[in-house]
Amino acid sequence: MFVNNTRKTFEAKSPTWQSINDKFEFACPDGWQSFNRARGTYCMKMFYSSYPQYIAAAQCALSDAYLPGIESETEFMWIYCKYIFYESWIEK
Template identity: 40%
Template sequence: MKSLPILILVLLGSKVAPRELCDSDSDSDSESQAALASASSSESSDESTASCPDTWQGFQRGRRLWCIKVMTSQADRNQAQAECANLGATLTGINSVAENQYLQKQGVSIIKTLGLQVGTLWVGLARKPACIPLSASTNLPECKLSNGFHWTDGYTKRQETMTWRKGEPDNFIGLQNCSYMHVGLIAQYGFQPGQLADAACTATWNPRALDVESPRGFACGMWANQG
């Protein structure tokens, strides 16, 4: 995502070394996917008894129910993933228009509570390990533009639900290996609610950064429990 010059000054002036998403994905990603895979392997043959916990929203994915919960936070991507893991979940991918619209709706609720108009939510979308660093894989067809990204929850596979903002992903300043969704009451600086952009995995809320680029929450996902 291209940002205004003031954001570049913020990045250059920071004394904290940027922390990229590791080539094998974060440990918390792997642990969460293992837990979800275990739940999948013990799946009951009676799908009709599946239900999501209170405050989680269910979405049908094939014969199974996927549960999503949106949390308010100013954390970076890896912290958000760790918070999802604490709930037995992982940062969720987006498998349908309905899921995208739900994230937008929940995002607006967060934004309004904070007295803002725009912001972003972390989702389970990141650059493929084989495409990091991008400079070493630029000429690989599988690493060009959106081809270089994958849903990290281990279950979402649909490429067409990656609703990128025009010009994204652009790997601005070469550190954008993660992704968030724009949410809010209005479109701002060309950012439309529901669209995705790549971002540095270490991005957090910063008083000198644009609200339209500031994380204000994240979305967790997991399979429904069998009743």
């Protein structure tokens, strides 16, 4: 998903199996947040960039990811909180 057309990019990808506490579990890479959707679990990460949507989509593809949409209030609040934190950090 692309917010404000040139401010923030969100990537999504599927989690991978990782060994956690001697068990194998689905886990997102470091810095990524997992979200449960009807089609499975997805990992999302926010990037602060100044790319138009078509370039952001190409950058996502290089990371084996894509620009997602928002499917739940939980995802929306995560994105909103990241946005608020970033905006208040920049202004200080």
